[in-house]
Amino acid sequence: MTSGTISFLLIIVTALISYKGFKDHFFFEKYExxxxxxxxxxxxxxxxxxxxxxxxxxHLIFNMLGLYFFAGSLIRELNTGQFLLIYFASLVGGNLLSLLVYKNQGDYTSVGASGAVNGAIFATIALNPSVSIMFLPGWIFGLIYIGITIWGVRSKRDNIGHEAHLGGALIGMLLAICLKPDDIQENYIYVLLIAVPTLVFIYLIITRPHILMIDNLFFKTHTDHYSIDHKYNETKANQQQEIDRILDKISKRGINSLSQKEKKMLKDYSKK
Known part of the structure; x- marks a missing residue:
């Protein structure tokens, strides 16, 4: 299967699923x-x-253009399987970083292939730092992009998922290094220039999460976060309270007094 075929199939599948999401809000929420x-x-x-x-x-066109322009050269440099590994690992890696950054903001949602596409772009930069991107050598573009992305994560001044971009870019670059270590020997300085500040920033996010807590239009330092543990405990408590109510109803009026919804809830609870 040619490089063009792989990127074309990815674009078509992504476009079809995205279109379904445009039209079907339930579908969108189910998979976001x-x-x-x-x-x-x-x-x-x-x-x-x-x-x-x-x-x-x-949003779709912008990401798919990035995929179109970089997938082919990356597949030719590696192979189809390695490209797909980078693409999907970068997608997951970007989302995992978002999960880490927003772990106490349970209502945070996002969509998009940006993490995966950034993984492909930065894998290309790792293997060929001189590649031209927006009229700049790839490594210079990478440095500027990482700087803007770190600032975006830090400042939270927009609704862009900078965390997914950053995580995807880092995973793509690291995987490219692992898959073609011989090529990196010539490019290690450029790779380090991009990877080191990214790794340092992610380390700070993990060890000193308060560095993200700054006041601006979209984020307030003193916001009281409702942690995931609190939500879990509250959910369990609410479920138990509802089950207790149903059992009390049975003891007073018999099981035939239950509605279909209550019977289903009791049945589901008994399976746990």
């Missing part, structure tokens, strides 16, 4: 990235399915 849905309900498929959804046509 959501902190609560992943952490609380263990719906891990969203780490991948969210990469096939987009907010609108502009």
């Amino acid at each position: 990235f959501g902190v609560d849905k992943i952490r609380l309900y263990k719906d891990y498929k969203r780490l991948i399915t969210s990469g096939f959804l987009h907010v609108n046509w502009m």
Whole structure:
């Protein structure tokens, strides 16, 4: 299968699923990235399915153009299997970083293939730092892009998922290094220039999360976060309270007094 065929198939599948999401809000919500849905309900498929959804046509076209321009050269440099590994690992890696950054903001959601596409772009830069991107050598573009992305994560001044971009870019670059270590020997300086500040920033996010807590239009330092543990405990408590109510109703009026919804709830609870 040629490089053009692989990228074409990815674009077509992503476009079709995104279009379905445009038209079907229930479908969109079922497969989007959501902190609560992943952490609380263990719906891990969203780490991948969210990469096939987009907010609108502009969002979709922008990402698919990035995929179109970089997939072919990366597949020729590696192979189809390695390209797909980079693409999907970058998608998951970007979403995992978002999950880490927004772990206490359970209502945070996002969609898009940006993490995966950034993985492909930065894998290309790792293997060929001189590649031209927007009239700049790839490594200079990478440095500027990483700087803007780190600033975006830090400042939270827009609604762009900078975390997914950053995580995807890093995973793509690291995988390219692992897959073609001989090539990196010539390019290691450029790779380090991009990878080191990215790794340092991610380390700071993990060890000192308060660095993200700055006041601006979209984020307030003193916001009281409703943690995932609180939500889990509250959900369990509410479920138990409802079951107790149903059991009390049975003891007073008999099981035939239950509605279909109550019977189903009791049946589901008994399976746990």
